[in-house]
Amino acid sequence: xxxxxxxxxxxxxxxxxxxxxxxxxxxxxxxxxxxxxxxxxxxxxxxxxxxxxxxxxxxxxxxxxxxxxxxxxxxxxxxxxxxxxxxxxxxxxxxxxxxxxxxxxxxxxxxx
Amino acid sequence: xxxxxxxxxxxxxxxxxxxxxxxxxxxxxxxxxxxxxxxxxxxxxxxxxxxxxxxxxxxxxxxxxxxxxxxxxxxxxxxxxxxxxxxxxxxxxxxxxxxxxxxxxxxxxxxx
Amino acid sequence: xxxxxxxxxxxxxxxxxxxxxxxxxxxxxxxxxxxxxxxxxxxxxxxxxxxxxxxxxxxxxxxxxxxxxxxxxxxxxxxxxxxxxxxxxxxxxxxxxxxxxxxxxxxxxxxx
Amino acid sequence: xxxxxxxxxxxxxxxxxxxxxxxxxxxxxxxxxxxxxxxxxxxxxxxxxxxxxxxxxxxxxxxxxxxxxxxxxxxxxxxxxxxxxxxxxxxxxxxxxxxxxxxxxxxxxxxx
Numbered sequence: 001x002x003x004x005x006x007x008x009x010x011x012x013x014x015x016x017x018x019x020x021x022x023x024x025x026x027x028x029x030x031x032x033x034x035x036x037x038x039x040x041x042x043x044x045x046x047x048x049x050x051x052x053x054x055x056x057x058x059x060x061x062x063x064x065x066x067x068x069x070x071x072x073x074x075x076x077x078x079x080x081x082x083x084x085x086x087x088x089x090x091x092x093x094x095x096x097x098x099x100x101x102x103x104x105x106x107x108x109x110x111x112x
Numbered sequence: 113x114x115x116x117x118x119x120x121x122x123x124x125x126x127x128x129x130x131x132x133x134x135x136x137x138x139x140x141x142x143x144x145x146x147x148x149x150x151x152x153x154x155x156x157x158x159x160x161x162x163x164x165x166x167x168x169x170x171x172x173x174x175x176x177x178x179x180x181x182x183x184x185x186x187x188x189x190x191x192x193x194x195x196x197x198x199x200x201x202x203x204x205x206x207x208x209x210x211x212x213x214x215x216x217x218x219x220x221x222x223x224x
Numbered sequence: 225x226x227x228x229x230x231x232x233x234x235x236x237x238x239x240x241x242x243x244x245x246x247x248x249x250x251x252x253x254x255x256x257x258x259x260x261x262x263x264x265x266x267x268x269x270x271x272x273x274x275x276x277x278x279x280x281x282x283x284x285x286x287x288x289x290x291x292x293x294x295x296x297x298x299x300x301x302x303x304x305x306x307x308x309x310x311x312x313x314x315x316x317x318x319x320x321x322x323x324x325x326x327x328x329x330x331x332x333x334x335x336x
Numbered sequence: 337x338x339x340x341x342x343x344x345x346x347x348x349x350x351x352x353x354x355x356x357x358x359x360x361x362x363x364x365x366x367x368x369x370x371x372x373x374x375x376x377x378x379x380x381x382x383x384x385x386x387x388x389x390x391x392x393x394x395x396x397x398x399x400x401x402x403x404x405x406x407x408x409x410x411x412x413x414x415x416x417x418x419x420x421x422x423x424x425x426x427x428x429x430x431x432x433x434x435x436x437x438x439x440x441x442x443x444x445x446x447x448x
Contacts, residue, residue, distance in 0.1 A: 002115045003195045014202050017211050023218045023270040026172070027156040027164040031269055033179060034149035034370065038262030041146050044139040045255055046247040046442035048385070052139040060138070061192055065201035067145060067183055068194060071176060080173055082180060083115045089177035090126050099129050106135045106382035135382040143381055146258065150374030157367055158330035158359040160273070218270035227338045227419045238426050241435050247442045250396070251380040251388040257403060258373035265370050268363040276363040284362070285416055289425035291369060291407055292418060295400060304397055306404060307339045313401035314350050323353050330359045 004083065008076045011069055029074040036066035116195065120188045123181055141186040148178035228307065232300045235293055253298040260290035340419065344412045347405055365410040372402035 001009075015021055040063035044052040075082050096109040105112075113121075127133055152175035156164040187194050208221040217224075225233075239245055264287035268276040299306050320333040329336075337345075351357055376399035380388040411418050432445040441448075 004115055007195050007198050010199060010202055014205065018209060018214050019216045020214075020218070022216070025161045025164065026167070027159070027161055028270050030149070030152045030156055031265055031367065034146060034153050034374075035262045035266050035269060037142070037146035037149045037179075038259045038370075040142045041255055042259050044142055045259060046252050047139070049137045049139055052137065055138070057190060057192075060186075060190060061197045062201060062204075064183060064186060064192065065197040067149075067179070068187075068198050069201060071179055071183065072198070074172075074176060075180075078169060078172060080169075080176065083119050085173045085177040086119050086180050086184070087122060089174060089181060090122055092174075094126065097130060102130050102132075104131050104134070106132070140382050143255065143377055146262075147374045147378050147381060150258075150371045153367055154371050157371060158364050227340055231419050231422050234423060234426055238429065242433060242438050243440045244438075244442070246440070249385045249388065250391070251383070251385055254373070254376045254380055258370060258377055261366070261370035261373045261403075264366045268366055271363070273361045273363055276361065279362070281414060281416075284410075284414060285421045286425060286428070288407060288410060288416065289421040291373075291403070292411075292422050293425065295403055295407065296422070298396075298400060299404075302393060302396060304393075304400065307343050309397045309401040310343050310404050310408070311346060313398060313405065314346055316398075318350065321354060326354050326356075328355050328358070330356070 004072070007068075008072050011073055012076065015073065024073060024077065026074065026077065029070055029077065032070040033067055033074070036063060036070060039063045040067065116184070119180075120184050123185055124188065127185065136185060136189065138186065138189065141182050141189065144182040145179055145186070148175060148182060151175045152179065228296070231292075232296050235297055236300065239297065248297060248301065250298065250301065253294055253301065256294040257291055257298070260287060260294060263287045264291065340408070343404075344408050347409055348412065351409065360409060360413065362410065362413065365406055365413065368406040369403055369410070372399060372406060375399045376403065 015024065040060070043055050043059055043063065047055070072082070075085070097112070101112050102109075127136065152172070155167050155171055155175065159167070184194070187197070209224070213224050214221075239248065264284070267279050267283055267287065271279070296306070299309070321336070325336050326333075351360065376396070379391050379395055379399065383391070408418070411421070433448070437448050438445075
């Protein structure tokens with residue numbers, strides 16, 4: 001069993017122990033990811049880039065774990081292979097951001 | 113090498129080919145996750161729960177992959193083991209959401 | 225004095241009493257809006273459309289007020305006239321969403 | 337008629353011309369605000385605080401106007417008086433952030 005499968009198994013067990021699959025429709029799982037992402041952002045609000053690097057790592061872990069949890073549950077709901085979808089997206093992004101054009105640049109591909 | 117390590121290796125290679133680590137501070141990586149999460153949400157805006165289940169899976173994969181990409185890059189930046197942080201959070205959530213109290217309930221732990 | 229100017233005056237007074245303008249750069253004000261928007265979303269997470277209409281109005285007011293507060297402060301920082309920018313956007317959207325094409329449809333203009 | 341009422345009238349007319357009230361339930365209006373807030377954030381992604389102050393003001397206006405539009409529509413849906421809810425929140429925040437404790441500090445009230 002891969003470590004992603006192990007993570008998902010643990011999340012599914014937690015979910016099923018509470019009979020929560022009934023709430024985990026696609027729209028609300030997506031919404032949950034965005035809410036957790038905002039909680040992660042809140043750790044960095046009003047802080048400089050440098051101050052953000054000093055934020056308590058345990059708090060970052062906690063919020064990032066929540067994002068991963070809902071993201072894995074959404075992937076699992078639709079039978080997506082996480083490695084495959086990320087790998088496919090990296091390839092797509094390679095076309096949108098050719099090395100020579102995008103090197104050292106944070107410009108969005110639509111403006112390259 | 114675990115499949116999570118393989119995903120991260122691919123993301124880091126993509127990043128380093130473009131010399132983008134300079135942009136990947138903690139605050140902006142977190143912001144990037146939230147922006148991608150909003151793009152995922154946008155697929156479901158103004159749609160019923162049922163309509164959301166019919167949304168083009170390729171679009172969901174694309175947006176979810178972006179969320180995973182920045183989340184893995186943030187985890188990697190801080191040396192977090194993704195399986196460990198999710199597992200730790202599941203344990204914490206087990207205390208906040210005891211099975212008997214939270215079964216069949218979507219109530220937040222603060223209101224349980 | 226218009227009621228929008230009155231709102232902004234009150235917000236600016238609150239801010240200046242605490243000497244908080246130093247934190248209110250454009251990037252963080254924008255981030256603050258999105259964090260407050262996520263807190264508003266959280267009131268509706270895992271709830272059906274119908275259940276959301278029953279959510280405590282005082283909680284909605286509280287979160288919506290935070291969104292307005294940071295949005296007004298950002299508008300004020302850049303000297304934007306709120307009525308003018310909304311009115312300009314309504315006109316732009318009128319071109320993107322012609323009545324005959326968009327009537328009864330939630331389709332994004334890019335797909336019309 | 338106040339200028340807020342004028343803004344809302346314009347937004348309601350635009351909505352009703354397209355018969356879009358059917359889509360404007362509370363949950364999706366809230367979601368729409370957060371999506372627009374993320375589009376505003378995207379203007380500032382990977383940019384320093386200083387670079388963000390140089391972002392094209394027309395783009396900021398466009399995204400901020402969208403946030404205001406959905407926020408006013410949500411307020412209007414529930415019959416909220418925008419000036420009143422912001423004013424009430426300023427008073428509440430005055431208690432959470434007493435001047436002497438919060439002056440020059442970006443610390444969240446829960447940590448003051």
